[in-house]
Amino acid sequence: MSLILIYTILFCSIWVLLLLGFFWTLKSTPLFRKETENEANSQNNWPFLSIIVPACNEAEHIETAIQSLIDQDYPKLEIIAINDRSTDETGNILERLAINEPRLQVLHIKELPGGWLGKVNALRHGVERAKGEWLLFTDADVHFNQGLLKRAIYLANKEKADHLVLMPVVFSKKFWLDICITTFGFLFFISTRVILVNRKNSKTPIGIGAFNLVNKEIYNRTPGFEWLRLEPADDYGLGLMIKNAGGRTHFSLAEHDLSVPWYGSVKEMFKGLEKNLFGSGAHYSLVRLIIMVPVLWLLAAAPVIALVAGLLTPSWTMIALGGVAIGVLVVISIFSFKRRRPESLYLLLFPLGLLMISFMFLWSGYRCLKNGGIDWRGTHYSLKELRAGQRVKF
Numbered sequence: 001m002s003l004i005l006i007y008t009i010l011f012c013s014i015w016v017l018l019l020l021g022f023f024w025t026l027k028s029t030p031l032f033r034k035e036t037e038n039e040a041n042s043q044n045n046w047p048f049l050s051i052i053v054p055a056c057n058e059a060e061h062i063e064t065a066i067q068s069l070i071d072q073d074y075p076k077l078e079i080i081a082i083n084d085r086s087t088d089e090t091g092n093i094l095e096r097l098a099i100n101e102p103r104l105q106v107l108h109i110k111e112l113p114g115g116w117l118g119k120v121n122a123l124r125h126g127v128e129r130a131k132g133e134w135l136l137f138t139d140a141d142v143h144f145n146q147g148l149l150k151r152a153i154y155l156a157n158k159e160k161a162d163h164l165v166l167m168p169v170v171f172s173k174k175f176w177l178d179i180c181i182t183t184f185g186f187l188f189f190i191s192t193r194v195i196l197v198n199r200k201n202s203k204t205p206i207g208i209g210a211f212n213l214v215n216k217e218i219y220n221r222t223p224g225f226e227w228l229r230l231e232p233a234d235d236y237g238l239g240l241m242i243k244n245a246g247g248r249t250h251f252s253l254a255e256h257d258l259s260v261p262w263y264g265s266v267k268e269m270f271k272g273l274e275k276n277l278f279g280s281g282a283h284y285s286l287v288r289l290i291i292m293v294p295v296l297w298l299l300a301a302a303p304v305i306a307l308v309a310g311l312l313t314p315s316w317t318m319i320a321l322g323g324v325a326i327g328v329l330v331v332i333s334i335f336s337f338k339r340r341r342p343e344s345l346y347l348l349l350f351p352l353g354l355l356m357i358s359f360m361f362l363w364s365g366y367r368c369l370k371n372g373g374i375d376w377r378g379t380h381y382s383l384k385e386l387r388a389g390q391r392v393k394f
Contacts, residue, residue: 011302012321025195032254040154050132054122055140059088074149082122124225137212145257162218162247166211168258182346183353207239221245230389277364300354
């Protein structure tokens with residue numbers, strides 16, 4: 001058996017298995033449905049909710065994001081916005097919003113203590129101030145539709161969950177960026193084994209920065225953000241802490257109620273993921289990176305190589321393998337389109353997305369190794385301390 005045939009069989013099979021795994025995960029993951037609104041509104045006793053929003057140089061989005069929280073009809077609510085050393089108008093915008101909104105508290109962090117990532121430190125300060133029975137951790141560019149908070153608390157109670165995670169819709173309306181975002185979401189679903197999260201007695205963690213709702217009682221049983229002080233993937237790390245403390249997590253897709261712009265361009269995505277990918281994906285290991293990136297390239301190219309090699313040889317076996325792999329991709333994209341997921345059409349260009357994500361991994365690794373660590377928000381973190389403080393490994 002030739003090497004090209006072995007490669008074709010192996011990587012086309014992996015391709016099909018990954019896509020089928022994504023298909024089943026997407027099919028099995030519940031939607032955060034609006035039909036629960038009437039049930040939620042029938043509830044009388046609402047727990048006190050503290051919303052914690054860290055912000056660093058978020059002037060472009062923070063006003064509309066905070067306003068979407070202020071406009072919520074949740075009866076027992078406080079919003080704690082932490083201005084983490086911003087050099088733009090973030091702090092002034094928050095103070096202006098707080099003038100006529102007593103539920104909004106604004107904390108200003110002037111200095112970052114040694115051995116802490118800025119966002120994690122801000123989250124720690126938010127928790128120290130919070131009085132709620134439930135804590136909602138969200139980002140400063142996330143927009144909430146009306147009624148979401150009531151339905152979220154209702155769903156958490158209904159599912160007997162200590163931790164509710166909602167995945168937002170990520171919008172950009174930029175062709176190449178949407179391909180990258182779609183592929184990143186695909187890899188996230190597969191690598192985090194999302195399909196296992198909602199199962200009874202599941203030990204699989206999940207966490208998303210846009211919406212991590214945590215019962216304060218279970219949070220108090222964790223080591224807190226001190227444990228994550230040097231973890232760039234703090235959102236997933238929070239989910240890991242909840243699982244380690246014996247908590248139950250429920251995960252839903254909130255594509256009609258929660259939205260976030262995330263990145264404005266592919267260049268911004270390269271820069272934004274610079275601090276995350278090498279650590280969480282390659283564990284700060286050059287050897288692991290050297291192995292992982294070519295595997296992604298081989299996976300992306302497998303169906304095309306199978307078809308081309310099959311036609312040149314000719315080999316009906318390779319033509320069939322390539323055809324099945326591409327056929328599965330088309331069918332799953334059609335399924336996604338039927339569910340009206342915005343990224344469905346971009347899934348067809350999944351191989352191009354894999355290539356771009358692989359270069360983001362390379363860039364993240366190059367920058368980290370070249371600089372001996374990561375530079376983020378004006379602070380340098382050495383590889384030694386990042387490796388010592390790492391908690392999240394995919």
